[in-house]
Amino acid sequence: MASEKKDIRALSKQELRDFFERAGDKAFRGNQVYEWLWNKGIHSFADMTNISKETRAQLEDNFVINHIEVDNLQKSKDGTIKNAVKLFDGLIVESVLIPTKTRTTACVSSQVGCSLDCKFCATARLKRMRNLNPDEIYDQVVAIHKESLLYHGRPLSNIVFMGMGEPLMNYKNVLLSIDKITSDEGLGMSPKRITLSTSGVPKMIKKLADDQVKFNLAVSLHSAIQEKRELIMPFAKSFTLDDLKESLEYWYEKTKKIITYEYVVWDGINDSLEDIKALVQFCKYAPSKVNLIEYNPIDDGDFRQADAAAIDLYIEQLEKNRIPVTVRRSRGKDIDAACGQLANKH
Ligand code: SAH
Secondary structure, three states: OOOOOEEHHHOOHHHHHHHHHHOOOOOHHHHHHHHHHOOOOOOOHHHOOOOOHHHHHHHHHHEEOOOOEEEEEEEOOOOOEEEEEEOOOOOEEEEEEEEOOOOEEEEOOOEEOOOOOOOOOOHHHOOOOEEOOHHHHHHHHHHHHHHHHHHHOOOOOEEEEOOOOOHHHHHHHHHHHHHHHHOOOOOOOOHHHEEEEEOOOHHHHHHHHHOOOOOEEEEEOOOOOHHHHHHHOHHHHOOOHHHHHHHHHHHHHHHOOOEEEEEEOEOOOOOOHHHHHHHHHHHOOOOEEEEEEOOOOOOOOOOOEOOHHHHHHHHHHHHHOOOOEEEEOOOOHHHOOOOOOOOOOO
């Protein structure tokens, strides 16, 4: 049950210092508590051993320490691990650890469910229940970092916001979580190793640029033809390709960071030369590269991965136009951990 008391992890270090000052204690106490909560990651006030009993009781009276619990851990035969993560109010999100030869990537969720309506994505079938708090996003990363050390003997190297939800619809909390992930008081990771993936919310992409963020941006494009994109991603009626284009030009102008377009090629949907030409044209608006993603079927519905010849034609045409292109193989399909398969099935 959600508690009436405030989650102490929602407080900044300054707010904690203020709390102690107001209570007639030393502001420095706030730093100590902050360290317990974030660097040491404890879940109980009783564990704060350098804090007096009275102060701990005082904290107990005013706050709770919300934290996540890995409720279910599934391992794929390819080394991918999927966590079902239980939140303080009992809701569940999923996060994934993806090991390759050179990297260990955490794929984290930003919302419980999703408010967007991509026809090919399992998460879209769950309605959006709520946004995740900054500490709930941060904790997913910490859990995966620990699993990476435990099961693969190496630390986490990269983070992608490609789990459940649309990160730009939870802008403030996602950015606060990244602050924590990159700060020395959190995980001290470089923002260059973090990628935020969005379905394309033009206004918020501009805000990212204005906020001078240092992490990478990926956009799930899937079609560069407005009418087609509306069919597979109906929200694109409100967030048009024209607006998206303008926001991406703005992003590049302000950040000088190259954009990644994620793109699935489906049989009979976007596998024609006309589709490829539109993509090539779109890629010319701002420096970018294309990541062709394998389709992960979510049911026996209308979407089927295009054949190898169609993918090869995309690669050939993109390369001819000097647009970098990579092909991403699916990971963790046997445990429904691949892109677009996160839907709390268990
Ligand atoms: N809302 C964000 C992040 C979550 S989706 C976004 O749209 O980018 C992460 C990626 O998985 C997106 O590129 C999305 O288009 C892709 N995806 C969704 N369903 C998929 C599926 N069934 N197969 C392959 N990729 C899928």
